[in-house]
Amino acid sequence: MSFEIHVSGAPKVAAEKVVPQLVADLVASGITAADPTLWGAAAEEEAAKRLGWVDAVSVSRPLVAEIVALRADFAGRGVDRFVLAGMGGSSLAPEVITQTAGVPLVILDSTAPGQVLAALDGDSETGGLERTALIVSSKSGSTVETDSAKRAFEAAFRDLGIDPAERIVVVTDPGSPLDHAAREAGYRVFNADPTVGGRYSALTAFGLVPAGLAGADIGELLDEADATLLEVAVDSPDNPALTLAAAIAASEGPGGTRRDKVGLVADGTHIEGLPDWIEQLIAESTGKEGTGILPVVLLPVSPEFDADLHDLQIVRLVGDAEHFRMLERHPGEVLVSGSLGAQMVVWEYATAIAGRLLGINPFDQPDVESAKIATRGLLEKRPAPSAPAFTVEGVEVRVSDPTLAVSGTISGVLDALWDRLGKDGYVSVQAYVDRLQIPQLMGLRELVAADAGRPATFGWGPRFLHSTGQYHKGGPETGVFLQITERTDVDLEIPGLPFTFGQLIEAQAAGDASVLAEHGRPVVTLTLTDPAIEVLALFEAAQ
Known part of the structure; x- marks a missing residue:
């Protein structure tokens, strides 16, 4: 299997209680079939427009060759430093992909003047603006942070006598204000699937274009995800996404109250920064209508481990099978292991299923x-x-x-x-x-x-x-x-x-x-x- 999960204690009890009903309700296959009715009548209209992520692997395959060719074109022109202007899922997915691959990508997801200047100036190792291309990533095309960064880079390129059209790549939804403006300016534009929300967009152009241009093997990432699709699509008690959803959304502490906080700790996994990506996925998807799951990113030695908190469920992201077995000594914790592509697929499914368990729409962000x-x-x-x-x-x-x-x-x-x-x-x-x-x-x-x-x-x-x-x-x-x-x-x-x-x-x-x-x-x-x-x-x- 490309993804493994081990539950014990309260998470195991939750899975035994909840998963059979999820199987009977055909939730996994329903998500795979993009059934918008799974989250209730109030969420149906929004869900009908936000389930494209289940087909992201197949839809994104043709992008790989385009991205590799564009990277080669940039390299031929002496451009080998890439800066990503994006926010939320548009920056966190490329960040975890490139960190795990060990390739450099400058993430500009701040409006702090010093950080913007550092992204503009570069350094002696990665080079300066003359070797830089900017990727502007915004689903709506109107995000103030990314628009501001684009303006700063356009002016800086022109000051050096560089045509911004030669150095700026745009990722956005078709028909967005940024899409229109970028095409008018002659920029290279990648349109993402408009039926995928930003936090579920890791395996779409939003995750793949920046990571691929930076040098990550995005074809392998899609292969990893593809190998997991069957596991999460079947209505079976062995479906890891069903078990994970039950563990994070239905685990109970002392007194029978739901544990509404999930502690995410990376312990031996080769994947860099995965808890931060999971954090934004879960928090924005579930935190609404007075309920939700609060992700808490922890270190292996964080104070929360000693506090024995009644409302915190620990999820430990571990490495290979041997490490997995070794860590079974952590009773009551959820242990997960898998490739980055597998993790992304399973967590996306599990988060959507958790929304159903909580009775909320996991695809909007009303606040x-x-x-x-x-x-x-x-x-x-x-x-x-x-x-x-x-x-x-x-x-x-x-x-x-x-x-x-x-x-x-x-x-x-x-x-x-x-x-x-x-x-x-x-x-x-x-x-x-x-x-x-x-x-x-x-x-x-x-x-x-x-x-x-x-x-x-x-x-x-x-x-x-x-x-x-x-x-x-x-x-x-x-x-x-x-x-x-x-x-x-x-x-x-x-x-x-x-x-x-x-x-x-x-x-x-x-x-x-x-x-x-x-x-x-x-x-x-x-x-x-x-x-x-x-x-x-x-x-x-x-x-």
Whole structure:
């Protein structure tokens, strides 16, 4: 088998309870046949337009030769550095494919000015703009982050005397605003299947074009996926997608309550970054109507393992069969193993099935637009930043509720935020910063989880707005939110737009904070006025 799953304890009980009914209801074969009625009458219209991913392997086969030929053409012109401007599933799928293949692809899924400049400038190893091609990836064709990046690269290419039409490749839905504009400009355009949502698009042009141009063997990836299709299509108790769906959506903790959080830990697998891709797939698909499954990306030594949390189901992504057998000593965990293509197919099926088990539509994202609307409003009005509740050690502190700031210390504010956590709560750490300059900020997640005693997630802003942002607003009202922003002298104009990249990311953070507060979610925003120094103070406070 190209994918293996082992369940024990509560996940096994859930599978024994749920899978027979899924088999009787012909759910697996129904998904394969693109039956939109599987998720109820309310979801039928949307589902009818969003099931093209089940045919992605066969539909995408002809793309392989086109992508390989385009890569060879670029190489013949001395272009061997590729930058991807994309958000959410459009960036996370190519990221995991290229990292696993060990080929370089610059991911630009941020509006932090420093990151945009780094993508424009390149480095001594990968080369600069004269050796660079940009892939602009946007399903809707109107994503502000990708549009802004495209504008910056177009201007930079022209400044070097390079025709952007020779260096820009576009992936978008047919008929989108970007499709029309790109064809008019003479850009190379790959149209993706419009019946595939962004988070289910890993095996379509959105995943394959950037990864293939970067040098990944996308033909082998499709072969891996193809080898798994029969396993997930059959209505059988041995179908791994049915078992996985039951394990993540129906596993119960003490007291018989559903475990609504899934801890994803890579432990020995050769696949790089898979938990991050799974995170956006599950969170955006299930986090709505006050329910959902919260994915929590963990390290093998994360605090959550020692906390014995009643509402957290561990899924361990492991390596070969020997490692798989060795890890069976983890009772109550879900162990999965398989190739990258197999993992993508099984997790897509399992997530769609989990949506059925939860009684929600796994193909819409009703709460994502709210943060975009708030951002646009702030960019149009350009209000002065609100005054901080207080400033200490160069860190400005802002809160959604004044009572969170009464201590006058960062550690006190964090304690007050943790006090808002209920027994089923979680902490979301959101970092709207240049992650190339302070990548160590990701380590804050571990400290927060230990200090708060509850699961903690970490997201780089604004990319998480296109994935886990849906869960934050549409899922259970159990989250508390810690935003990290930065004040920096580095900024960059966006050609043709009345705001800069710095103003854009500031508005995105403030807009999301306002929407979260409107939904009754407690928010603390810590602004680092000298990030290189204040990260240490933040780490100390979190401990």
